[in-house]
Amino acid sequence: MSKSYDPQMHTAEHVLNRTMVNMFGCGRSYSSHLNADKSKCDYHFPRPLTDDEAQELERKINEVLVQNLPVSTQMLSRDEAESLVSLSSLPASVDAAQPVRLVFVGEYDVCPCIGEHVSSTGEVGLFRLVSHDFTPSDEENGMGRLRIRFKLKKSLI
């Protein structure tokens, strides 16, 4: 992951991913581009989002952000980490004997990550879903690409 991304955007990405998983049972984003002013995340998804769903997604994310949940990290052994979260996204090159760094957003989300985060979700600001679009796929599994673009409105309080 590049070093130039914004910890606020990146922390928002964690909350967005968990909210997508909770609402739709999809996986976390497989690709993302984070910039300080505007970011996008791509998901394997079977269909377009409706505007109602997009609004609900934005609402739920902000519900989490305004709780000002602590963002914390823990180094755990691979076995301990695996009891909390799937490690299938870790590259195969990661040494199985090495501890795994898990990032917690309160009790809302946990995932393995080596990135930089803010220390509580109140620092993220408010999440604004700018647009969503869907590109169907020709592949047999029928999963297309759902792209979500978002901005943050800083200074929540």
Ligand SMILES: [Zn+2]
């Ligand atoms: Zn992270």
